[in-house]
Amino acid sequence: MKPIYTSFTEAVKDIHDGATIMVGGFGLCGIPENLILALVETGVKDLTVISNNCGVDEWGLGLLLKNKQIKKMIGSYVGENKEFERQVLSGELEVELTPQGTLAEKIRAGGAGIPAFFTPAGVGTPIAEGKEIREFNGKEYLLEEAYTADFSLVRASKADKMGNLVYNKTARNFNPMIAAAGNITIAEVEELVETGELDPNSIQTPSIYVQRLIVGRQENKIERVTTRD
Numbered sequence: 255m256k257p258i259y260t261s262f263t264e265a266v267k268d269i270h271d272g273a274t275i276m277v278g279g280f281g282l283c284g285i286p287e288n289l290i291l292a293l294v295e296t297g298v299k300d301l302t303v304i305s306n307n308c309g310v311d312e313w314g315l316g317l318l319l320k321n322k323q324i325k326k327m328i329g330s331y332v333g334e335n336k337e338f339e340r341q342v343l344s345g346e347l348e349v350e351l352t353p354q355g356t357l358a359e360k361i362r363a364g365g366a367g368i369p370a371f372f373t374p375a376g377v378g379t380p381i382a383e384g385k386e387i388r389e390f391n392g393k394e395y396l397l398e399e400a401y402t403a404d405f406s407l408v409r410a411s412k413a414d415k416m417g418n419l420v421y422n423k424t425a426r427n428f429n430p431m432i433a434a435a436g437n438i439t440i441a442e443v444e445e446l447v448e449t450g451e452l453d454p455n456s457i458q459t460p461s462i463y464v465q466r467l468i469v470g471r472q473e474n475k476i477e478r479v480t481t482r483d
Contacts, residue, residue: 256417256461258446259468262292265440269298269405272325276361276401276432277305277315278408281334284425285314286409286442288470294321302326304401306357306428310334322346328401330354353381356398358431363400365434365463370399406436409472410459413443414450417464418457426458433459440466 259265266289269275279285290309293301294317301324308327309316311334318324319337326348332338341347352360353375363371372395376382386397408429411422419441421429433439441464 255415255449256464257466258415259466262288262442262468262470263295265289265466265468266292266296266298266405266407269293269296269301271298272300272302273298273404274302274304274402276403276406276436277303278406278427278429278432279314280306280424280427282310282314284409284421284427284429285309286407286440287314287472289407289440289442289468290314290317293318293323297321297323299323300325302328304328304361304403304432306354307331308335308338311336319347326350328352328357330357351381357401358428360398360401361428361435362431364402365431368400370397372396373398401435403432403436404438406432406439408433408439408441408459410441410443412445412447412452413441413464413467414447414452414461415467416449417441417461417467418452419443419459419461419464420452420456421458430459433463436463438465439463440468442468442470444472445469 303324307329316335328350330352342349356373356375374395377394377396382396387394410419412420446469
């Protein structure tokens with residue numbers, strides 16, 4: 255069995271100032287929102303955050319951003335956060351933008367123990383500045399180094415008490431690869447079941463990658479109830 259927490263604050267309490275964290279999700283889909291809220295409460299600062307995007311104003315990683323707890327953001331899309339724009343333009347936030355496919359592969363490679371790889375994405379653009387360029391079969395590729403993190407925060411639909419995870423449809427997104435690339439992975443799950451209840455063929459993150467579990471209820475920030483007049 256993996257440690258099963260009942261307090262989100264306790265689950266993240268050793269995430270320290272200056273830590274590098276990876277956070278699962280895509281937009282508002284599949285984000286570990288209660289773990290993020292707990293980080294807001296702890297007040298940890300100077301974080302380097304690796305995630306597809308930085309949430310939106312007033313939710314998800316946007317809350318850490320509003321609190322100025324993020325020192326550097328590494329992601330691929332940042333277009334829906336006004337506070338993000340303000341901090342970048344004022345020089346308060348360091349940003350490293352990465353093509354989405356490259357970001358996914360850098361995380362996947364980190365989890366697989368692969369230190370770097372060559373990709374054609376970004377050749378001839380500012381992304382290639384300072385990076386090694388090599389030619390393979392007449393085409394140029396640039397060297398990208400893998401990402402790992404001190405802590406990974408992920409969200410899953412189900413987990414068993416061993417820490418095996420199953421995700422719900424598109425909420426899977428970046429979560430499995432981020433779970434593999436953290437030194438300590440904390441999984442926020444909607445349902446916890448006994449070991450053996452999950453179909454082994456349905457497991458998307460094996461328990462070897464998960465160190466902590468916590469059950470949490472998430473808000474639905476995407477769907478809106480509308481009625482006719």
